[in-house]
Amino acid sequence: MRRQLVPVLVGRSINQVVCGPPSYFFVTPPGKLKRVLVGQSVRDLSRYGKAIVASLSDGSQLLLHLGMTGQLVARALPQDGHVHLVLELGKSRVVSFRDVRKFGKVEWIAPGKKCARLDRLGPDALNIEPEQLWTQFRRRRIAVKTALLNQQVLAGVGNIYADEALHSAGIRPTRSTARLTRKEVESIAREVRDVLRRAVAHGGSTINDYLKPDGDLGGFQDWHQVYGKEGEACTRCLGRIVRKVVGARSTHFCPSCQR
């Protein structure tokens, strides 16, 4: 998402901001958001875990998080009551943020101010080192699946990629972090990175809602091995994929080859 949004946003100025009605979605209220954003230019676009952060000309930042059903697309969308934020950066150059469930977030961070949401994040999943995971895992006794979903342990892995990475690593999601061997942790770190890299290369996973900024569907859902595959044959062994609730989240794994 960040890569596709860079050419649309970086170096351009925000001419107009259109907000939907106040809601849970707006960490910064719509009125204030308009006031602080209009007239600024975007210097740079970064990603921290699942958050996209734009650095603005006055030193402030704009944080965007998709939540469960968020869509960030570089075009105007039909006003269907789910488009909460539109940034206009010149004629027909528009970024729209649509989110049906409104679990997504828009937050403006004043110059020099800290953002609790960002400060809490652990090391980024895309470059995670085994040693970092080992350190995090040793001081907890929780299911490894729960640990991977905890953004303070590791930033950027969600329910789909936690299940996919643990399947690739051959580790059962319910295993306690404290009881994993070094080799197992190395394998998890490697597969987290690999699954995420491949997912990015395929444009992300569209289950129902996700759209790439260019408006197309992602393609990685066609490469999922376990997520949403309950009852299907495992691709690594002769087992069948089961679904079980772990850490209050639906968890998919193969009981036969994930130990």
Next chain:
DNA sequence: GCACATGTTCTCGG
């Protein structure tokens, strides 16, 4: 009506 949903944060017990 029921189950479930790509996320995060909080409370309440044990």
Next chain:
DNA sequence: CCCGAGAACATGTG
């Protein structure tokens, strides 16, 4: 203090 369970946020699909 650690941890799991459950709930909350809001709205849709099958």
